[in-house]
Amino acid sequence: MRLATLILPTLLIAGGGVAALAQTAPAVAPAASSPASDIVQGRRAAFRLSGATLGNLKAAAARGDDLTKVAGQARALAGWARAIPGMFPAGSNVAPSEALPNVWTDRAGFAAKAADYAAAADKLAELAKAGDTAGFTAQVDAVGKTCGACHAVYHVPPKA
Template sequence: MRGGTIAILGASLVLAAATGANAGGQTGPAVSTPPAAASVPVDPAAIVAGRKAAFLLSAANFGGMKAVIDSGGDVAGQAFAARSLANWAKALPAMFPPGSNVAPTEALPNVWTDRAGFEAKAAAYAEAAGKLAALAKAGDKPGFAAQWSELRKTCGGCHEAYRKEDKKG
């Protein structure tokens, strides 16, 4: 699972940097972009592919945590996976820059037109994942299981509001 969560974080950071996620809203020291990097165009289809891959890695983390819950295993080992989901949730808004609503995205247009709502849902997801990580670190099996369900609700709530209906089945 660690490789998947590291890939989520790496993909998030690379794509956030490539899309200029902090442009204009930077709170830390100014970061200069090397001229060569500034001249590389960002392909919206590549952004969609990156976020789809990260969503699949998130699903793998959810599945791995659920398997530990169902088996009664030690949840302390799931703290890293939960923290990676919290970090992914914090990066989520940057993964949907203007112009990235291109096929084969499953995002609805309101990701961009209701940006405040989308960012609020991502923040709720990050908070729920942070609580899950704390419960994992404490080894609290019942608390972890209950919070895992809450995390799934925050994840699903965003999908219900901002993702095209799944036509599979």
């Protein structure tokens, strides 16, 4: 499956997330291209879009927006979560990857964390579709916690 097939729908659905990302993402000089480095660049971009989308959803709830209009963004997060394990094929732990080696040595655990993220995002989409502001607001936090749970185990810790 081509990388653009996974990322382009997220870009289109994220809407305002793209604008927010463009304002906060640092310019990245093109690296020497290889299939592995292309995968790393694609998944890094998709993770940034995921974070921007989640931030937009949280802001929509805080503003009191009509949540039925953002259900597609939550579904996009769930779709991305299901794609995450496939974005870490063998041999793709190359710079500038921030994945820890246990992504590849603990595939079952890694896939389980991605499945938790997908399930949380699916529930978020259901709450958005129902227009349940209180449930949606709580679930946005739950989705964020599933992201953090995976990063705590499989991602290089942020620099202090």
